[in-house]
Amino acid sequence: MAINKFMRLALKVLSYPDIDIRKTYPLERSIRYLRPPALLPKNRWRDHMILSDGREILTRIYSPMDDAGMDTLLFFHGGGWVTESIDTYNKVCYALACATRSCVVSVEYRLAPEYPFPQGLEDCYAAARELILRPAGFGFKAAGRVTLIGDSAGGNLAAAVSLMARDQGEFCIPRQILIYPATAADHSAASPYPSIRENGSDYLLTAKRICEYIDLYKRSDQDLQSPYFAPLLAQDFANQPDTLVITAEYDPLRDEGEAYARQLRDAGNRVTVYRMKDALHGFMGLGTGYVHVRRAHALINSFLSGRDRDESAGQLA
Structure with missing residues (x-):
């Protein structure tokens, strides 16, 4: 759906320019957690705890309806590293499992500001290490082809885990999917990315x-x-996983996500980039009734199957 002038006005009103999340994040968390959890088939999800450095990390494993998948997607949720949880992402992860016919493992990483950088990242790295090196601990005979996937702050965490895995050499990540990821540190008016100024005030x-x-x-x-x-x-973008980057047209993070894709590609990695037309940041949470979500699922399936090697429609140069 194209964004017309009436929708633009509504989006501007809903962007809440005067609210400071640094002061209101406890309230925002409470409101989000009050939402009734998505009702999922009982036999299609289970919780699993992993242990890392004496600390328990909760994960939630979603199975597709037909158990036909050969892939395992390790999912890091969005929410600015501050809000959201595996509970609030139930619908997103189960829809992803069904659409890709893959197991999805969602990680309940620690949130800032109570647990600032790099503690949430350490949880995500530990989950990736356990899944890839010890899949039996998750109840899998084998994890299959593991793909890191995250949206927004979760996309940032997926990219960071991939860099960290290469640098530390403990395990290899074959693929990653970054959905409207945060990849830069400066989002002020001095940012080199035009989307910060073009989309930075009136699009939620x-x-x-x-x-x-x-x-x-x-x-x-x-x-x-x-x-x-x-x-x-x-400083070095080489030896990174095969990567799919999906950005949103009306997202302040659009250009930095695409810039990261270019850096990966220039370093010799295989990268597919797709800018979702007429989409806003966070569209994956809308549900499969929305065309952008269905299109993203189709792109993810093409990437997982390798078909994107031959498909160029919608990609950026």
């Missing part, structure tokens, strides 16, 4: 709110120089 997620999320996530300004905090800061 604002540049101001991104800056506030960054403030909650970081421990200090030194974190703003870390490629694990902002993957675009990496």
